[in-house]
Amino acid sequence: MMLSVHDLRVSFAREHGDPVEVVHGISLDLAKGETLGIVGESGSGKSVLSLATMGLLPRTARATGRILLDGEDILTMSERQLCRVRGRKIGMIFQEPMTALNPSMRVGAQIAEGLRLAQGLSRRDARIEALRLLEMVKIPRAAERIDSFPHEMSGGQRQRIGIAIALALKPELLIADEPTTALDVTVQAEVLDILDELVAELGIALILISHDLGVIARIADRTLVMYRGDEMEQGETEQVLRRPTHAYTRKLLAAMPGRVRASLELSDG
Ligand SMILES: Nc1ncnc2c1ncn2[C@@H]1O[C@H](COP(=O)(O)OP(=O)(O)OP(=O)(O)O)[C@@H](O)[C@H]1O
Ligand SMILES: [Mg+2]
Incomplete structure (x- = not known):
């Protein structure tokens, strides 16, 4: 497995009071050539999860569990080792490209x-x-x-x-955090298609983060649905979107049925 996350918990220290845990035990596996979609409303922990995977959590954060990249744990690496990994193994695409x-x-x-x-x-x-x-x-x-x-x-x-x-x-692993949010729908589709082709051609593993189920439906093989730091469900994208088992996923789907249905039909063809 390219990436294997086991029971990841992340909490942030506070000036007054106990630390606040914002990711409550997430686990996932990702193989080469595979795309994992992570979806969830604002504040559900998607970016914190991806920053942890890059070894880029701020100093105030504490993470437990394991984040194995090619079998090596990101959480126990020195800053020097992390720099090497970020340069050679993991790439990140940010939400606002200008920055x-x-x-x-x-x-x-x-x-x-x-x-x-x-x-x-x-x-x-x-x-x-x-x-x-x-x-x-x-x-x-x-x-x-x-x-x-x-x-x-x-x-x-x-x-x-x-x-x-x-x-x-x-990179062997590419993390794209809301890569197309700032773009209009047609350009968004083009950029997603490019990412999809790259995964197929280069055999990289892709984590695609979005609050938009339509985007996820378009290219993710598997999908993780997060809500307030918890996993709601995880599985084959088709399965999760066609037969969501959790009420939260059904709510997400209900909020945008037209586009998601359109995307699902696209991926059928
Ligand atoms: N540096 C930080 N210090 C303290 N709390 C933080 C920090 N970064 C994130 N959080 C908290 O962690 C939780 C998850 O934030 P995160 O940025 O992962 O959400 P998200 O799912 O990426 O949301 P969005 O869709 O808005 O990007 C939020 O409650 C947020 O307030
Ligand atoms: Mg985010």
């Missing part, structure tokens, strides 16, 4: 920088590889756009640059 990009650096150079650091490529090879990645994430006229600045691109294009930067590090 992850350097506004004063051309996008090609930003991708190339990652390639040179992570893979030790020469300047020239890194540029060739950056162009290939831009084409892979379907930036139109990539050979011209490679020298654009982030502000010269659309939101959807910037999101794709964020994906290209994450891919430059050749």
Whole structure:
């Protein structure tokens, strides 16, 4: 198993009073080439779970349980080991791509920088590889756009640059936390399709976090439904969405039946 989380609990220290536990014993498994969707309303612990997996929890947090990445526990690694893992094994795509990009650096150079650091490529090879990645994430006229600045691109294009930067590090596990929330529905679908293709082509494992069941239905093989730090249910996406066993999942479904049904029909074809 690429990623195996056992009984993860996360709590935050408070200035006054006892620590507050916000993730109450989550377990999950994820294999290469597989996409796990995590869905749940705001504050349910989705981001805390993904930060824990990246080893990026703030100092005020305390985590127990196990987060095994290729058999090695993230929770017991030193900061030095974590840096290596983040550079080589886990990539992250953030919700707001502008914050992850350097506004004063051309996008090609930003991708190339990652390639040179992570893979030790020469300047020239890194540029060739950056162009290939831009084409892979379907930036139109990539050979011209490679020298654009982030502000010269659309939101959807910037999101794709964020994906290209994450891919430059050749991660085995990619965590995408609300990667398409800021995008309109058609661009959102394009970006999701790109992620879906990358999982299939590169055999990476993907965790896709969203509060939107339509997004999850579109590409997740399995789905974990969270509510206030607890697992409500987890299983094959089709199963969870077609025959939700938990009242909370039914409520989520009822809130957006049209789009979810449409997505399910899409994935049937
Ligand atoms: N640094 C922190 N210090 C204290 N509490 C925190 C911290 N980060 C998150 N929390 C709390 O942990 C809980 C889960 O937050 P989290 O960010 O994981 O939610 P989420 O499911 O990602 O929500 P959203 O859909 O809004 O992004 C919330 O109650 C939040 O207030
Ligand atoms: Mg979040």
